Amino acid sequence: MQKSHLNKSLKNGKSQTMTSKIEDFFDLVPEYFQGTLDPELEKNFEQEMEKNEDLQLEVQEYSQMRELFAESEVEVTPSDAIFNRICDSIEKEESKQRVGQAVQQKTTKASPITIALEWLKESFTLPWSLALVQAAVIVLLLIPNHSSKNYSTLSVANKQTTTAAITSYNVVFKDSAREGEIRALLISIDATISSGPSVQGKYAITIPANKASEDIFEKMKKSQLILFVEKAY
Amino acid sequence: MNRKWKTEDEQELVAMIAGGDKKAFRVLYEQTYGKVFHYIKGFVRNNELAEDVVVQTYTIVWQKASNYRGTGKPTTWIIGIARNIALKEFRKNKPHAVFDEHYMSEEIEDHRTNETLDRKEKLQQAMAGLSPKHREILELVFFQDLTYPEVSVIIDIPVGTVKTRVYHAKIALKQELEKRKISNNDI
Numbered sequence: 419m420q421k422s423h424l425n426k427s428l429k430n431g432k433s434q435t436m437t438s439k440i441e442d443f444f445d446l447v448p449e450y451f452q453g454t455l456d457p458e459l460e461k462n463f464e465q466e467m468e469k470n471e472d473l474q475l476e477v478q479e480y481s482q483m484r485e486l487f488a489e490s491e492v493e494v495t496p497s498d499a500i501f502n503r504i505c506d507s508i509e510k511e512e513s514k515q516r517v518g519q520a521v522q523q524k525t526t527k528a529s530p531i532t533i534a535l536e537w538l539k540e541s542f543t544l545p546w547s548l549a550l551v552q553a554a555v556i557v558l559l560l561i562p563n564h565s566s567k568n569y570s571t572l573s574v575a576n577k578q579t580t581t582a583a584i585t586s587y588n589v590v591f592k593d594s595a596r597e598g599e600i601r602a603l604l605i606s607i608d609a610t611i612s613s614g615p616s617v618q619g620k621y622a623i624t625i626p627a628n629k630a631s632e633d634i635f636e637k638m639k640k641s642q643l644i645l646f647v648e649k650a651y
Numbered sequence: 652m653n654r655k656w657k658t659e660d661e662q663e664l665v666a667m668i669a670g671g672d673k674k675a676f677r678v679l680y681e682q683t684y685g686k687v688f689h690y691i692k693g694f695v696r697n698n699e700l701a702e703d704v705v706v707q708t709y710t711i712v713w714q715k716a717s718n719y720r721g722t723g724k725p726t727t728w729i730i731g732i733a734r735n736i737a738l739k740e741f742r743k744n745k746p747h748a749v750f751d752e753h754y755m756s757e758e759i760e761d762h763r764t765n766e767t768l769d770r771k772e773k774l775q776q777a778m779a780g781l782s783p784k785h786r787e788i789l790e791l792v793f794f795q796d797l798t799y800p801e802v803s804v805i806i807d808i809p810v811g812t813v814k815t816r817v818y819h820a821k822i823a824l825k826q827e828l829e830k831r832k833i834s835n836n837d838i
Binding site (some may be wrong): 420445448449451452454479480483484486487488489490491492493494496497500503504505507508511 | 663673677680681684685688689702705706707709710713714770771774775778789790792793794796798799810814821824
């Protein structure tokens with residue numbers, strides 16, 4: 419079918435299917451030359467070509483263009499040098515990928531450990547720091563302060579007295595009595611403070627039995643240093 | 652015509668390459684090198700850069716062989732890779748230029764007169780005189796033996812545009828050939 423006839427048939431309102439079919443043949447010229455048309459379509463194509471001069475011209479022109487390009491081609495031989503460069507390039511890229519994977523694995527492996535260490539750090543640092551500070555404060559408070567005034571009593575806690583061989587008295591010294599005066603009095607009557615002072619200020623004194631007498635007791639009662647004295651039982 | 656056979660042969664090679672077969676890779680390289688290099692030379696100014704693009708192209712072929720879907724010619728797939736790499740190289744030097752209008756090949760610099768050239772050289776000069784767009788489309792259709800849909804995928808233009816561009820490119824080539832006194836009867 420000539421193209422002019424085709425136009426007439428279009429004007430006469432022939433179906434679009436017919437038109438697109440003919441146009442499709444023109445589009446199939448490359449496939450026809452490449453031999454990739456299925457057998458039935460190839461047969462239809464050749465049938466169309468026999469009756470369609472325009473299609474014949476298209477096919478002829480296509481063939482000539484292919485020949486022209488083939489004629490203009492500069493023969494090139496696959497280069498060994500270029501292939502070696504390609505292999506080197508591939509090796510380089512694969513090496514980069516291996517390094518990348520190794521780094522990634524290392525990072526992945528380290529993560530749980532790193533996370534665990536971070537957790538430990540966070541969970542222990544603050545509370546333990548506070549505990550250490552508190553301990554330090556406690557220790558500091560417990561250390562005795564040597565600059566402060568030492569208080570000691572008149573009682574001789576370490577001295578042991580045999581109960582049977584002594585006579586015990588309960589004594590309360592006057593507030594005005596000085597320590598030196600009290601010691602002098604005790605020495606004069608051969609007395610020893612065995613305990614005290616109690617909350618009430620009472621001392622327990624002992625005199626060896628062979629030295630204790632009513633005179634000693636009267637002496638203590640009359641002393642300006644003693645507020646109160648009685649025999650202890 | 653053994654295009655179908657050749658396509659299946661190449662597809663099998665790509666499948667072997669995906670499995671790490673270096674021998675198959677060498678075979679594919681030797682089978683496709685000529686067409687790929689010819690296409691790349693249409694883009695870049697010098698042999699050194701063309702070789703760099705070839706090296707990058709086949710490196711990617713090796714790396715991405717497993718991505719090849721098996722539809723269409725492997726050569727078409729390789730040429731698509733080569734085009735993308737050539738585009739990147741082009742944009743390195745001319746980031747604001749339009750690729751289709753401005754890339755140039757070495758042949759353009761051949762200023763010898765018509766009388767001193769043989770037919771082959773006249774043909775090459777005629778093709779070099781075409782715009783990059785026309786030169787590429789004719790290269791892909793008539794030298795690389797690609798169908799219009801295959802060209803459409805590589806250049807990323809509609810099939811209709813491919814056909815239109817081929818039509819205008821043929822006219823332009825005829826004009827270039829006439830200038831160089833290559834007979835119209837040859838076309």
